[in-house]
Amino acid sequence: MSIEVHLDRLLLDRKMTLTELSNRVGITQANLSNLKTGKARAIRFTTLDALCRELHCQPGELLSHTTEPDRLHL
Amino acid sequence: MSTTNRLPRILQRLTEIGIAITAVVAVVFLVAVVFTDSALETPMEFTPDEDTYSLASEAWGTGTIHDAVGIVDFTDKSAAYVALSAAKVLAYAAASLALLVLLRRILQTLSAGTPFVDTNADRIRAIGILFPAFGFLIQGLHWATSLMVMDTVTAEGLHIEARLTLNLTYLFIGLVIVALAEAFRYGTHLQTDADLTV
Numbered sequence: 001m002s003i004e005v006h007l008d009r010l011l012l013d014r015k016m017t018l019t020e021l022s023n024r025v026g027i028t029q030a031n032l033s034n035l036k037t038g039k040a041r042a043i044r045f046t047t048l049d050a051l052c053r054e055l056h057c058q059p060g061e062l063l064s065h066t067t068e069p070d071r072l073h074l
Numbered sequence: 075m076s077t078t079n080r081l082p083r084i085l086q087r088l089t090e091i092g093i094a095i096t097a098v099v100a101v102v103f104l105v106a107v108v109f110t111d112s113a114l115e116t117p118m119e120f121t122p123d124e125d126t127y128s129l130a131s132e133a134w135g136t137g138t139i140h141d142a143v144g145i146v147d148f149t150d151k152s153a154a155y156v157a158l159s160a161a162k163v164l165a166y167a168a169a170s171l172a173l174l175v176l177l178r179r180i181l182q183t184l185s186a187g188t189p190f191v192d193t194n195a196d197r198i199r200a201i202g203i204l205f206p207a208f209g210f211l212i213q214g215l216h217w218a219t220s221l222m223v224m225d226t227v228t229a230e231g232l233h234i235e236a237r238l239t240l241n242l243t244y245l246f247i248g249l250v251i252v253a254l255a256e257a258f259r260y261g262t263h264l265q266t267d268a269d270l271t272v
Contacts, residue, residue, distance in 0.1 A: 031272045041270040 002066045007036045010055045010062060025050040082184040089178040093171060100167030107159045113147035114159045116219050119237040120144060120229075127231070143237065148223065158219045165215060169208040176201050190265035195258045202251030209244025 011021065018036070022029045027047060034040040048059055055062070106112045120142045127139040148155070176197045183189045220236030227234055 027272065034270060035272045039270060040272045041267055043272050047272050 004064045004066055005035055005038060005040075006062055006064065007032070007051075010057055014055055016055070021051075021054060024054045079185070082181045086178055086181040086185060089174050089181060093174045093178070096167060096170045096174065100163060100171075103163045103167075104160055107163055108156055111149055113149050114151060114155065114219075115145045115147060116223050117216050117237070117239075118144060118146050118220050118224065118227075119235040121233040121235065123231055123233055146223065146227075152222075155219065155222055158215060158222065162212065162215045162219070165208065165211050169204060172204055173201060176204075190258075190262045192259065192262050195255050195262055198255035198258055199252055202248045202253075202255055205248035205251065206245040207248075209241060209248075213239060213241060 011018065018029055018032055022032050025032075025047070027050070031040075035043065043063075048062070051057075051062060052059060107114065122139055122141075129137040129139065131137065151159075180189070180194050180197055183191060183194055217236055217238040224234055224236045
């Protein structure tokens with residue numbers, strides 16, 4: 001999949017831990033970890049909305065498309 | 075605990091009881107077949123040599139028996155005949171035990187809350203294959219015992235045949251179960267998608 005998830009970078013910029021984000025958006029750490037590590041196959045609009053709200057970012061800052069196929073960027 | 079959680083556990087216990095009962099019954103039948111003088115049932119087909127077998131009915135007049143299928147009980151048993159009969163008992167026992175064990179494993183995953191896994195689709199498909207395999211095996215064994223007996227039996231005025239009946243019911247049941255197994259496999263893919271959707 002050629003979608004990059006920049007959750008790590010955004011958490012670092014906001015000085016926020018995964019646990020804190022998990023508590024704020026109401027998503028389990030396991031699911032956020034799946035998203036962070038690129039294991040997730042899909043993301044709900046509600047999840048994206050909650051993440052953008054808590055991280056004060058746009059969807060484009062969280063996700064990006066890479067031209068390299070079949071490689072996960074974490 | 076809700077009823078939906080309790081039901082698989084109850085069914086799981088029932089299959090465990092079924093496994094124990096099947097094992098005991100198989101041993102009892104095996105001992106009866108091999109070591110006792112109990113009669114062994116053999117399906118055979120009878121046809122009169124001539125139209126000498128007639129029936130009379132006050133309402134309908136006379137009728138003639140052309141052929142009949144029946145069960146013959148033999149009490150004097152040869153070693154080969156006993157061996158084939160024991161094989162029938164073992165086939166019934168093995169098929170029943172395999173079915174119950176597979177069912178128990180499926181119910182275990184259902185109790186654990188993770189039924190939609192590929193191994194369960196494989197188990198359901200195995201049950202689907204088991205049905206026609208067992209059906210054809212048992213019909214073949216019936217035929218083999220009938221053939222064996224037929225050569226030694228004489229009955230005046232009757233022509234005796236060993237009939238190979240192909241009961242397709244097992245095959246159709248098997249096909250339906252295999253189709254359901256593939257639908258179940260698709261369900262496991264949907265479950266994985268749902269699990270990996272954040």
